[in-house]
Amino acid sequence: MKIFLQPHIQELKDKVLEIARIENIISADCYKLSVEISAKTHKTISQTTIKRVYGFAHARYAPSTFTLNALSQYCGYEGWSDFIQQMEAKQEKAKEHVAWNEIAQAAHNITRFTIQTNKHKSGLSYLYTIERQSINDHIDRFLKTGSTGCIISAPSGMGKTIGITHWVDKQMTANHSANNNHIILHVNSSSLFFAAGFGFHSNKWLTHLLNFPQQQHFEDFIEEYRKSAPGNFYLIIDDFNNNLINNRLFDIVFRQLIDMVAYLSNYPWMKVIITLRPSTWQKYGHLIENHLETNKLWYTNFSGARRVNAINLNPFSNQEIQQLVDKINDASREEVVYTRKYFPVIATPLHFQYYYQLKGNAIRTDQLNPADEYAIASVYLNKNILKGALAAEKQVMLTQFAKLLHFSEEEAFVNKKDAYDIIKENHSIYSELLHAGIVYEYQREQGTRAAYQIKFKSLVLAAYYIAQEAIEENSGDIDEALMVWMQKSDYPDHVKLAILKWLILFSLEIGDLSIFNEIEKIDFIEPHQASLILFTCSNLDYVIHADPSIAAPLNDAFAASAFIDIALDHVLLEIEYHLALKKLQYYKLSYRQQILLHTSLAFFELLYLQDDEASKHIEILQSIPREHFAEFSLNPLVIIESIHHYYRHNSLKGDTLQEIKLFCTYPERNTNLTHKQLIYVLAYIALNLEGNPEMSITYLNAVNDYVLNLNQNITADFKACLHFALADRYAHAKKIEQAKQEQQLAVKINSTHTLNRIQAGLLDMEMLRHENQDFLTHARQLILITKQYNLKYYEAFVRVYLIKTLNPDDYQHLIEEHRMAVSSLFGNSGYKLESFYNLFKATFISSSTVN
Known part of the structure; x- marks a missing residue:
């Protein structure tokens, strides 16, 4: 034809x-x-x-x-x-003879048009985009292999188009600046598919793109340069994906392209680079892989089984993310280690684009938090599914898929066989979903067997449709019945957590916060408390930003909800928890809530060795009428003031010991008072400043007897904290068997939260030292943990422990290294270094364990 x-x-x-x-x-x-x-x-x-x-x-x-x-x-x-x-x-x-430069001019006219088109289509201003090192390295390796064809494969939203545009733009510039003489023809696959729709062979398509009158002229042209050419000829075809045309036609075009590469392989300066999605390669890659000679002509660099792992373009590296942010906002930033665990949320270029749309030029990496992933997912859903043509039909199909879901680690998928009838009923909608990238097809091979799956782009997106369907089946209510359903469902805990986060977000959007009355009853959130609290606070900011008119009523409802009390009754040292507490300062809180909040924040600043900040929160506590402190079984102000005073002045205040003795001696007075977990932990820390393990054990047993037996919601991290503390005191009192029993109980309850991990590490060091075993490895691990969470107090604690316990004859250099590190930690802290050394002096003398 x-x-x-x-x-x-x-x-x-x-x-x-x-x-x-x-x-x-x-x-x-x-x-x-x-x-x-x-x-x-x-x-x-x-x-x-x-x-x-x-x-x-x-x-x-x-x-x-x-x-x-x-x-x-x-x-x-x-x-x-x-x-x-x-x-x-x-x-x-x-036109019987065509020169190299004439063809270069024709090709470059098309390439410049393609580059400009791609720049205008970029979701993020092209000026803010960066070269993709992963693409540069991949093409460099390809050019060294001698292959003719190169595949760049990555899922939708991975930045293939902008990445390859940067590479092409760089080659075009190098043609002038470095006097290269390459021909660079960069096109979108749509032109090839358009021509193929009318029966036009790929060779003929290329011939006419370059303005050759007939295909023979093109063949004569490349034959003229068979042995050597003035430069390379690069043909770059972007977005070569099977979901853009029907399968039969794509199969024809792909086979023609394979034939073209086989023909062009006779000319070593001819290079064909194609970008596509992994699902395309999984369907059609066998046309190359199953033929040994053909396969040699193509460079893919896939890891493992090729069609199973058909991805060779990596997400943004941490360095690339920071480079992007610096191009947009070059303001100074803090180096916050914890935020790096959220970098994967914006490592996908499309997600980074949506994050930029949310934050604008104020974008910063040191402000990433758990809410961002769901905010980005919301933008994605609004742009690709919830609005526009066929929106209702897309949602119906995705909801049907959600009922068939299976899960493996962080993936959600449907067996295609199970969804066959759904797809068959409306294949055009399914094609739209594939094109949008919210789902993609995946072929899992097991020998001669193959399983075909439909995977959701992310677990978060799959959880959205599970949550939506659950709400509909619950008459549109987010209430106790829905929480009970979620708790009893067979979904894995990480899926339940994702569903819960969507339910929290939906509740904030409608201003109904009754969900927080039920959260304490949910057991699977225990390891995720800090991030879930910050998630909620940060999502409130997003919801209000999206609709400022609801700010006042939503803030009032939030302050009056059960969430505030839940958030304030934890013993968490995670940075996420500190950030959440700082956000709570801006809500209308009761005096009791203000006392708990500023006590917590003062404690955090003490752990960070930030005396100025700790003093500010203590001053706020001092401004609250004294009668409100009488509500507590232990006075928070007395305790936090005492700890603060000790590290500032290297001396104790006597009223703390009296307060704790009163608590231990007259338990009946505690029955109707407010019991808060953090205050009990602070009292234990204050008591340790006395260097009396027996008194500490008496206090911890009193807490265990009178608090855990009350009708209180006690968190696992606090229970573990008590047992670790008892184990530590028994160890220092040389009651090793009792220490081991308490240690086992603590580990069984919880050893995942930061405070529990630090307690466990300190206890392990002490136990190993008692047994004359090496404890330096534990010490190094503990120092890494404390640095990760900026807990300078505990870092100093570990280092001083080593200074006091290591033998100077064997470890003089190491001891000196730790002395310098401790001095550096206390340099501008406002606290006295002697307070730490004296604390250890009292501790080791009372326990009779000084080396």
Whole structure:
């Protein structure tokens, strides 16, 4: 079948106007043309068809063969084929030899147009985008192999188009600056698919793109440079994906492309680079992989089984993320180690683009938090699913998929066989979902067997549809019944957590915060408390930013909800928890809540060795009327003041010991008072400053007897904290068996939270030291943990422990290293270094364990 090439169609249109003696065609001329053509050719061409040909009416497809034959006959040719032959014959006479630079000019005109188009389509201003090192390295390795074809494969949203555009742009610049003489032809696959739709072979498509009159001229051109050429010829085809056209046609085009690469492999300077999605390679990669000689011509660099792991473009590295952010916002930033665990949330270029849309030029990496992933997912859903054509149909299909989901680690997938009827019923909607990238097809091979899966882009997106369906089945309510359903469901805990986060977000959006009355009853959130609290606070900011009109009522509802009390009753040292507490300062809190909040924040600042900040929170506590402190079983102000005073002045205040003795001696007074876990931990820390393990054990047993037996919601981290503390005190009192028993109980309850991990590490060091075993490895691990969370107090604690316990004869250099580190920690802290050394002196003398 002949190909309907756009240049020839334009030539025919111009010839028709010449015959009809129309210089500048207008819409009204189309009727005249229709009549004249029908009269001359005896073929009926409607006025509407003529309007489509000349652009006065929308034309979804190129002109039909019938129309082109009629127009050609009107101009005196036998038909469309005759017209093409005569046009090409004229071009052949006029242009028998084509120079390298002429072809370069033709190719570069197309490439410049493609580059500009890609720049304009970039979701993030192209000026803010960066070169992709992963693409540069991949192509560099390809060029060293001698292969002709190169595959760049990555899922939707991974930045293939902008990444390859940067590479092409760089090559175009190098052609001038480095005097290279490469031909670079960069096109989108749509032009190839358009031509293929009319039966045009890929070789012919390439020939006409480069303005060769006939394919033979192109073949003569490359044959002229068989042994050597002035430079390389790069053909870059972007977005070569099977979901853009029907499978039968794509199969034909792919096979033609394989044949083209096989032919061009005879010319070592010819290089073909193709970008596609992994699902395309999984479907059609066997056409290359199953043929040894063909496979040698292609460079893929896939890891493992090729079609199973058909990805060779990595997400943004941490360095690339920081480079991007610095291009947008070059303001100074803090180096916050904890935020790096959220870098994967914006490591996908599309997700980074959406994050930029949320934050604007104020974007910073040191402000990443757990809410960002869901905010980005919300933007993604709004842009690709919830709005636009066929939105309802897409949501219905995704909800149907959600009922068939299976889970493996961080992936959610549907067996395609189970979803066959759903897809068959409306395949066009399924194609839309594939094109949007919210789902993709995956082929898992096991020997001669293969399983076909439909994977969601992320677990978070899958959880959205599970949550939506659950709410609908619960009559649209987010209430206790829904929480019970989630708790009892068979979903893995990490999936339940994702569902819960969506339910929290939905609750904030509608202003109904009754969900927080039920959260304490959910057991699977225990390891995620800190991030879940920060997630909630940060999402409140997003919701208010999206609709400022709801700010006042939502803030009031939030402050009055059960969430505040839940958030304040934890013993967490995670940075996420500290950030969440700082956000709570801006809400209308009761005096009791303010006392707990500022006690917690003062404790955090003490752990960070930030005396100025700790003092600010203690001053706020001091401004609260004294009668409100009487609500507590232990006075928070007395305790935090005492700890603060000790490290500032290297001396104790006596009122703390009296407060604790009163608590231990008269337990009946505690029954109707407020019991808060953090305050009990602070009292234990204050008591340790006395260096009396027996008194500490008495206090811890009192807490265990009178607090855990009350009708209180006690968290696992606090229970573990008590047992670790008892184990530590028993160890220092040389009651090793009792220490081991308490240690085992603590580990069984919880050893995942930061405070518990530090307690466990300190206890392990002490136990190993008692047994004359090496404890330095534990010490190094503990120092790493404390640095990760900026807990300078505990870092100093570990280092001073080593200074006091290591033998100077064997470890003089190491001891000196730790002395310098401790001095550095206390340098601008406002606290006295002697307070730490004296604390250890009292501790080791009382336990009689000084080396």
